[in-house]
Amino acid sequence: MSQVEPWLQELLRLNDEEEKMTEKQIKIVQAAVEIFSQKGFAGSSTSEIAQKAGVAEGTIFRHYKTKKELLLSIVAPIMTKLIAPFAVKDFTKVLDAEYPSMEQYLRAIIVNRMEFARKHFAVLKIFLHEIPFHTELREQFQETFSKLVLEKAYKAIRHFQAEGQIIELPAPTTMRLIISTIVGFLITRFLLAPNADWDEEVEIEHTIQFILNGLTLRKA
Amino acid sequence: MSQVEPWLQELLRLNDEEEKMTEKQIKIVQAAVEIFSQKGFAGSSTSEIAQKAGVAEGTIFRHYKTKKELLLSIVAPIMTKLIAPFAVKDFTKVLDAEYPSMEQYLRAIIVNRMEFARKHFAVLKIFLHEIPFHTELREQFQETFSKLVLEKAYKAIRHFQAEGQIIELPAPTTMRLIISTIVGFLITRFLLAPNADWDEEVEIEHTIQFILNGLTLRKA
Amino acid sequence: MSQVEPWLQELLRLNDEEEKMTEKQIKIVQAAVEIFSQKGFAGSSTSEIAQKAGVAEGTIFRHYKTKKELLLSIVAPIMTKLIAPFAVKDFTKVLDAEYPSMEQYLRAIIVNRMEFARKHFAVLKIFLHEIPFHTELREQFQETFSKLVLEKAYKAIRHFQAEGQIIELPAPTTMRLIISTIVGFLITRFLLAPNADWDEEVEIEHTIQFILNGLTLRKA
Amino acid sequence: MSQVEPWLQELLRLNDEEEKMTEKQIKIVQAAVEIFSQKGFAGSSTSEIAQKAGVAEGTIFRHYKTKKELLLSIVAPIMTKLIAPFAVKDFTKVLDAEYPSMEQYLRAIIVNRMEFARKHFAVLKIFLHEIPFHTELREQFQETFSKLVLEKAYKAIRHFQAEGQIIELPAPTTMRLIISTIVGFLITRFLLAPNADWDEEVEIEHTIQFILNGLTLRKA
């Protein structure tokens, strides 16, 4: 999964929408991402963004009606992208075919999402900070998430439970435990100790083993 | 540990410093907590706080030189409180005496910190949101954390490793995995699905077992 | 005249009105003088004055209804004091009796007013700065000045002109030239170069000779 | 010197820098000059300035970052202009060539600076009032003055002393006496009795004669 799977390509193609953008517009977005992620949305000023983008103050509003629209244009797409790998049409088929073991599945997810986080670090940070303050964002995310991901993820979990690979906890609990561990890993890696030079491979391995062990019955 | 241990009382007593506060000052702090946690620091206005507190806007600045000082007066103490249970002078003694098994230890921590999170939910939320934007906060937290908690926690981890209760991962990795799981639990409980009525006891139990299993060697 | 003349004593006695003042009130006035002279009236805050005086904010307003009243209580008396030496009831008699020559008269005035300026430097500075901005002050000063000083000074000038000691310029012109020179001397001494160590005696002598020469006919 | 000398033109040309200014910006400066000179800097409010300029308050801060910057933009240039006529590269040559007698020199200076004071009355008033409260202003003025004027003025004084036109007082003393008289003249004319209709020509003549007499040896 470190290579983009065919079934994902369609989804991902939606994202490369930097096409119709003016050169100036791209600079605006880049500047906005940088400043929003440093100071937060409410703490940033459009004039500062314009300055960093090397653009007149008015130019921003030629492309985005309001400051908030600029934010959403940055943050909304990331939600879809974030979720994309899980939004597969027929999940269990995928599972059967490609991930015979939970371990391979987990490793694929972690590696893939880590690349994603590395690439979109700043935007993800903005997303995390702003989602509590913008109802539309939150609702859109919740809807997308529960529609596209939740049931499919539950299916996958039950699939591995049925196969006896993991224990029979409630699916939401299982999911919470997995996501907590992965997100905790990513946050530590990119936010808390971005400069610490650690052995990424080894940490990933520990993390995967922790999840697998955690979800496996201890033999008495 | 759901009861406050004697060795904690001193530490905790530092916190009930709402003494010298005017009635109005208390109202200001309450209003500020509510509004900051809803809209974020930069998105809140002092006039709104004053209004909600039923106080003239000038009154805020009689007690706090700046809006930011108001924020810090709210958020700084929570850092110490958050860490308090781990800032024990002689940790291993405590461990020997009171927590023969890692399981008991984990349960104590989770229950205790859950009560704490329940009580200080709003302030914790503010803390989490603002810490990336305020260097002083971040540095103070890092210092306090590494001084008071880190080494002691590592000691505890090594203690349980020596006893053969958990496997020999690097202490920082072990710690990351434990904290991720606990924080993930608390965030799910209080932030993501605060209204979902789930069986807290059972979820705690699952969480503890997940951590313990995760850190225990699978018997081949 | 470096000693206080008998006819002045009455006038001067009006000034030592620090009698009925509370200890705190005195401290307030001292603090106000210091701060007003450093930052100007409009640039000073009553709270700063209270702080420097070691007094509660409200205490100032127990003694002075408004900030401006505090200013006037400081500045108004200095006007009288400043003018006092010239406000003699029967001036020409004084002149005949005590100052046979213009030179002696000038020297007396300069020495005496220099001591005055040295003592009341800060208050005089406040007075000079504030007089353009406070109509009452300006009017009161103009009235006092023209009533008590102007005619008497003109009389003295004409007296010395009649005696042939100085040339027959218009009295206002003569007065302007004398006052300009003296005030210029005092401002240089106390404001522009207060730290320069110069020979005061010699400078006074030069100044007097300049005025006298300036008002004497050059012999062809 | 009532006509602008050629060597001055360059210096003076620096001043007509109202070029790049918006129409509104010019109105702001005009309003600010008027209000500052009436109420002093600290006693004026930006809202009042905006109102008198017929401009939104925000517009002031688009052109000047702070209220103080507005003050300095008004007051700083006047310092150079005030001094300009004395900041000539080779002063004694000028003296030799154009002012054979001290009298002509004095008359030229007085007339020229009187026109200047008449034209820039309000700004000069602001300058005089504010210089004690703004360290930067004071230091900049002292530096400019001592660099550009002092030595040259001393040279001129010694030039006239060497020619026997004036007596051998120390140059600083001589300068103090001359400036006191001239400044006293200007202040009387424009500040103390601006409405009194006096014969300016005659007063100038008296003032010049006073200075000349004052600095000339009385023949015994």
Add this chain to the structure above:
DNA sequence: CATGAATGAGACTTCATTCAT
């Protein structure tokens, strides 16, 4: 498309003054 001067609402903050204690 792009500019940047202009706006005016509203942000944070100060301050003279009042008043219950």
Add this chain to the structure above:
DNA sequence: TATGAATGAAGTCTCATTCAT
């Protein structure tokens, strides 16, 4: 008499947004 918490008007300054060029 003295205090100092409280006030609210006013101050300086910021900022998203508009619009003529």
